[in-house]
Amino acid sequence: MQRTYENVLGLLRDAGLRPTRQRLALGKLLFDGDNKHVTAEQLFGFAKQADAKVSLATVYNTLHQFKDAGLLREVVVEPGRSYFDTNMENHHHFFDEDRGELIDIPVELVSLLNLPEPPAGTTIQRVDIVVRISSRQGQ
Amino acid sequence: MQRTYENVLGLLRDAGLRPTRQRLALGKLLFDGDNKHVTAEQLFGFAKQADAKVSLATVYNTLHQFKDAGLLREVVVEPGRSYFDTNMENHHHFFDEDRGELIDIPVELVSLLNLPEPPAGTTIQRVDIVVRISSRQGQ
DNA sequence: GTGATTGCAAATCTTTTGCACTAAA
């Protein structure tokens, strides 16, 4: 089920991305076998902790290259910040509004029926379900 | 069903917002009886067309005051831009990725079953379903 | 070598804020 290349090198090669030092470092942080949701700023922080020398601009560029190559998916739940999700399977999310944290919901745990037809001339690209949760009471 | 105050003045008064010239102008543009989805920049443009003298900062501030007062709801579907929705009923959205346009989906047209339990200590605030559509082929 | 990639700083875009001015009650 889960994407587990034994090495990031092969993953980058398969994606047609030149395996540079920076891409390898970021790829190792992202594709370690556990699904992750990171912002650019967070990944930049992780890279620093791991002593990987990568500029913030390169983190942004790399995230988008990974996304375009089909290795990541972008999730927009908050104004002014993007999350990148390493889980490429069809799934949905809880979004914890207090912590700013995403939690995967496997697609099998949700039954979505009876979507209306999309407008003529358009096709459905994706269905995103975001269940907003909070420690606050009520809705 | 639809919120139709005969005048925006009463709507603002009921919301506890002082009916200033700017709020009245923006309120008339927003609450004319048709549901709308606008960005701050768009509303600023409409105000200009209507010869309403309002600054962009005031448009932003007013949108958030209307939101806090329960007159609007914020929808985040694109990185770096917020839409404000005058439809306060429970509903979902198509998002046309080519046009950057939202289309309401009445909640009755969707059956969502079997959501998983939210994590302990949290409650569900809202469930947002965004059906991303495009004139491009496939998904 | 040669073209792709990176880093930095500057630019961009959306949104927020500080503060003197104006207007509603």
Add this chain to the structure above:
DNA sequence: TTTAGTGCAAAAGATTTGCAATCAC
């Protein structure tokens, strides 16, 4: 009057871009 609201310009925060230096092949 008194206090809330506004406008402007500046600041902030996330993201993108131009370009010379560097790296992968």
